[in-house]
Amino acid sequence: MLTKLKMEPPQGIPSPDYHESDIVVERYLAELEESVPHVQLACSTQYCAFPLHGNQLCVWDTTSPLHQHLILQGHHHSITAMAFGNKLDPPLVCSASQDYVIMWNLDECRKKILQGLIPQGTVVGTLLGRVLCVRFDPHDHFVAVCAGNKIFMLDVEKHSVQVELQGHCGSVTAVEFCPWQAEVLISVSEDRSFKVWDHCMGSLIYSSSILTAYPLLSLLIHGESKQLVTGCADGQLQIFSLMEGHHYRRVACVDLRKKSETFSTRRGKPGPHRLPGGDQQLCGKKVDTEEVEAALPVLVLAHCALPHVPAAEHGITECVWIGSSIGLFVFNMASFELEADLYFKDFQGLSIQVAGSCAVMSDSVNDQAFCVLTSMFGSQIAVLEIRLSMLVCSQQCHQEGAVLSVLPSSCVLSTSPLHVGISKDKSPKPANQKRPAKQRVVEDRPLVFHTKVRSSGYASAPCVTMFSPKTNIKHDGKKFSKCKNNYKCEGYPLEGPVPCRPSRQVAVAPEPVAVSWIQYSGDGQRLACALANHLSLVFDASLKGTPAALSGHNGAVSTVCWSQDRRWLLSTAQDRTLRVWSACRAELVLLLGRDMFPKPVPSAQFYYMDTFMLVASGPDLRLLKIHLDSHRDEMKRYKPKSWCKAVFCRSMTGSANVTTLSAVNDFYSYLVLTAGRDRTLEVFDLNVGCSAAVITEAHSRPIHQICQNKGSSFTTQQSQAYNLFLTTAVGDGIRLWDLRTLRCERCFDGHPHCGYPCGLAFSPCGRFVACGAEDRHAYVYEMGLSTFSHRLPGHSDTVTTVAFNPSTPQVLRKSLGVVAGAVGILDRHRQREEVSLTATEERGPTQVPQRGLCEHGY
Numbered sequence: 001m002l003t004k005l006k007m008e009p010p011q012g013i014p015s016p017d018y019h020e021s022d023i024v025v026e027r028y029l030a031e032l033e034e035s036v037p038h039v040q041l042a043c044s045t046q047y048c049a050f051p052l053h054g055n056q057l058c059v060w061d062t063t064s065p066l067h068q069h070l071i072l073q074g075h076h077h078s079i080t081a082m083a084f085g086n087k088l089d090p091p092l093v094c095s096a097s098q099d100y101v102i103m104w105n106l107d108e109c110r111k112k113i114l115q116g117l118i119p120q121g122t123v124v125g126t127l128l129g130r131v132l133c134v135r136f137d138p139h140d141h142f143v144a145v146c147a148g149n150k151i152f153m154l155d156v157e158k159h160s161v162q163v164e165l166q167g168h169c170g171s172v173t174a175v176e177f178c179p180w181q182a183e184v185l186i187s188v189s190e191d192r193s194f195k196v197w198d199h200c201m202g203s204l205i206y207s208s209s210i211l212t213a214y215p216l217l218s219l220l221i222h223g224e225s226k227q228l229v230t231g232c233a234d235g236q237l238q239i240f241s242l243m244e245g246h247h248y249r250r251v252a253c254v255d256l257r258k259k260s261e262t263f264s265t266r267r268g269k270p271g272p273h274r275l276p277g278g279d280q281q282l283c284g285k286k287v288d289t290e291e292v293e294a295a296l297p298v299l300v301l302a303h304c305a306l307p308h309v310p311a312a313e314h315g316i317t318e319c320v321w322i323g324s325s326i327g328l329f330v331f332n333m334a335s336f337e338l339e340a341d342l343y344f345k346d347f348q349g350l351s352i353q354v355a356g357s358c359a360v361m362s363d364s365v366n367d368q369a370f371c372v373l374t375s376m377f378g379s380q381i382a383v384l385e386i387r388l389s390m391l392v393c394s395q396q397c398h399q400e401g402a403v404l405s406v407l408p409s410s411c412v413l414s415t416s417p418l419h420v421g422i423s424k425d426k427s428p429k430p431a432n433q434k435r436p437a438k439q440r441v442v443e444d445r446p447l448v449f450h451t452k453v454r455s456s457g458y459a460s461a462p463c464v465t466m467f468s469p470k471t472n473i474k475h476d477g478k479k480f481s482k483c484k485n486n487y488k489c490e491g492y493p494l495e496g497p498v499p500c501r502p503s504r505q506v507a508v509a510p511e512p513v514a515v516s517w518i519q520y521s522g523d524g525q526r527l528a529c530a531l532a533n534h535l536s537l538v539f540d541a542s543l544k545g546t547p548a549a550l551s552g553h554n555g556a557v558s559t560v561c562w563s564q565d566r567r568w569l570l571s572t573a574q575d576r577t578l579r580v581w582s583a584c585r586a587e588l589v590l591l592l593g594r595d596m597f598p599k600p601v602p603s604a605q606f607y608y609m610d611t612f613m614l615v616a617s618g619p620d621l622r623l624l625k626i627h628l629d630s631h632r633d634e635m636k637r638y639k640p641k642s643w644c645k646a647v648f649c650r651s652m653t654g655s656a657n658v659t660t661l662s663a664v665n666d667f668y669s670y671l672v673l674t675a676g677r678d679r680t681l682e683v684f685d686l687n688v689g690c691s692a693a694v695i696t697e698a699h700s701r702p703i704h705q706i707c708q709n710k711g712s713s714f715t716t717q718q719s720q721a722y723n724l725f726l727t728t729a730v731g732d733g734i735r736l737w738d739l740r741t742l743r744c745e746r747c748f749d750g751h752p753h754c755g756y757p758c759g760l761a762f763s764p765c766g767r768f769v770a771c772g773a774e775d776r777h778a779y780v781y782e783m784g785l786s787t788f789s790h791r792l793p794g795h796s797d798t799v800t801t802v803a804f805n806p807s808t809p810q811v812l813r814k815s816l817g818v819v820a821g822a823v824g825i826l827d828r829h830r831q832r833e834e835v836s837l838t839a840t841e842e843r844g845p846t847q848v849p850q851r852g853l854c855e856h857g858y
Contacts, residue, residue, distance in 0.1 A: 024347055032379040185197045626643070751788060772802055
């Protein structure tokens with residue numbers, strides 16, 4: 001055996017920002033007599049352990065690498081598993097082989113070596129079989145030993161087997177103790193399932209079904225999020241919730257290969273999914289092949305404590321290490337995205353290119369991580385030192401330019417398209433314009449000169465008041481009284497339970513019809529619904545009385561949108577027309593047809609405090625200056641008083657068709673968010689009139705809805721909270737983004753939505769996210785959790801869209817299959833504080849909790 005200590009950094013090609021030797025250094029390399037590709041290695045904050053000569057245990061001190069490493073002898077068979085204790089005083093390490101399970105006190109071992117004696121360990125188990133994994137409990141009182149399909153609990157003090165856990169049908173590959181419940185042990189096996197044990201009682205608590213087609217190799221219990229992560233031989237990560245009452249529900253399933261491809265694409269770097277072709281040198285062996293498939297088995301999962309670097313200040317806190325055969329990955333447990341990757345082949349100074357087994361440990365205090373590797377094809381063991389801050393910072397996609405924010409920080413530029421909305425028309429009046437009537441002595445008048453035509457043309461109201469009208473008449477709610485709203489409401493409550501009880505349900509049509517969109521008015525008093533039968537309905541928020549029907553579209557209505565002053569209602573349909581209605585009179589005010597939009601209009605809304613309309617058509621984002629007037633001259637009905645004018649048009653980068661857009665209308669904002677068919681997110685700054693940022697590969701499928709945290713007039717949130725927005729795509733969950741960092745901060749998954757686009761909504765207080773699902777339920781997520789907190793029943797088909805009432809805790813739900821296209825409200829206490837409303841399609845001001853940016857809890 002030849003052992004060497006490498007202190008010099010490897011030579012390589014420097015990157016634009018960091019030299020590769022600044023990121024990773026090979027600190028130790030051992031050449032063995034035989035290959036040990038599949039063993040459980042061990043890392044702690046001070047030591048690294050690996051086998052030498054098969055039956056010898058080598059312990060290397062990472063804090064004093066120049067000191068002589070410890071060689072511990074006591075096994076007769078090859079060591080197959082090892083682990084460090086959780087306490088630093090005394091430092092313990094356990095090694096296991098087919099003959100013995102030995103406990104070593106490293107302080108005592110070092111003292112004996114200094115005295116010239118041979119260190120000896122304590123045998124705590126004998127002849128247990130081939131051991132694949134050992135693990136200490138949180139207090140170092142017990143050691144779990146996995147041998148075959150059994151788990152042996154060894155008492156460290158009594159040196160005996162306390163309990164034997166049986167139930168797996170295959171070899172147990174990994175075990176972990178629960179940090180907050182020391183008596184709970186979780187194991188994974190080659191039988192492709194995990195089991196939860198009470199090792200004190202020796203009983204089985206929970207057994208999962210078969211999770212995948214490949215063996216499970218690793219697991220990790222993440223204490224911060226209380227989640228279980230399992231790693232599979234085919235690179236699949238499955239995450240389960242361990243919170244009380246969640247019954248080990250699956251939160252997400254992540255494909256490591258796809259995540260690495262997406263991460264490489266965002267960085268503008270081709271993903272190393274295949275090793276280079278041709279004759280290759282892999283650990284000294286020549287491989288004659290054109291392409292070698294780079295497998296990504298999840299060999300190990302470990303906690304990753306990132307240092308306080310600029311990239312970590314924006315929410316990269318809940319991370320884990322993923323060790324695979326070709327590299328290491330930093331995985332964000334909140335967003336389910338990769339924060340960094342380290343491929344061994346990208347660093348020329350590393351001796352091992354393909355790993356057979358690995359162990360990794362990170363120390364945020366010293367800004368470093370250590371990784372122990374064994375070669376898959378050769379007989380080498382290496383210890384790598386990684387600088388965490390440099391690794392993360394060198395791979396973050398930094399956007400050029402100023403930090404974006406929904407709240408404007410400057411005045412409108414004179415060259416801005418928005419300047420049209422605030423500038424006065426200073427053009428001279430036409431020469432043929434008539435003079436005011438008071439300046440004319442004699443004026444020719446038509447025979448019928450009244451504004452409203454009477455039957456005779458001369459009837460007029462009497463000049464004398466004959467009686468006083470009765471003013472206390474009660475209306476039945478069938479007609480809108482006035483557009484002006486005198487409704488008074490208390491502030492939206494900050495704290496309170498999640499809506500979960502249905503309150504009211506009504507049918508939107510006498511026959512089954514799909515409900516595609518719903519939206520509350522700004523005061524929370526009215527509700528607009530878009531239907532597939534070419535109609536739009538306007539309900540009272542309590543769903544009482546007869547709704548007002550808006551007819552005129554020749555295709556299914558896709559979206560409806562209220563104006564900020566609640567006087568107008570905008571609707572788009574599949575007939576490629578856009579219509580603006582008077583909400584008070586339920587009459588058409590403005591019609592924009594196919595001559596203006598040659599391509600379908602998937603999304604449109606009012607913008608800039610009702611000064612403009614934003615319209616998406618094809619790849620273009622259009623800004624239209626509008627003037628709306630509901631007054632009619634009966635003599636000139638053919639002359640509309642409402643008009644619009646295009647003032648800005650810009651295509652998305654890449655010329656992909658726009659699928660949806662979103663912008664704030666309740667206050668002045670310059671930013672518009674758009675999503676394209678090519679799965680990109682693009683932010684337009686209309687004050688400058690150009691694209692401000694592009695996020696590629698935002699989802700694995702095209703985004704069908706963007707939802708911003710707009711709050712309401714009844715809530716007051718922190719200014720930073722308005723920079724949060726949600727996106728969703730079919731089969732790809734809900735993602736929470738921050739405009740300031742253009743990063744995905746959290747992913748909400750767990751609701752089935754594999755084949756139909758389901759809508760989502762922000763609560764006015766910013767604490768909850770509601771969404772539809774294909775299992776006839778609506779789901780409510782809390783901002784600080786990735787799994788749903790409530791599952792709301794009541795529909796008979798897919799829930800397609802949801803909406804929160806801006807004034808009271810109320811959510812509207814609509815779905816694909818409620819009888820006659822029903823609309824339902826969920827009530828919190830079956831009282832006035834109604835909680836939620838959802839829609840189904842039928843075919844047949846509050847302060848944000850101080851948790852976050854984590855001040856918002858994601």
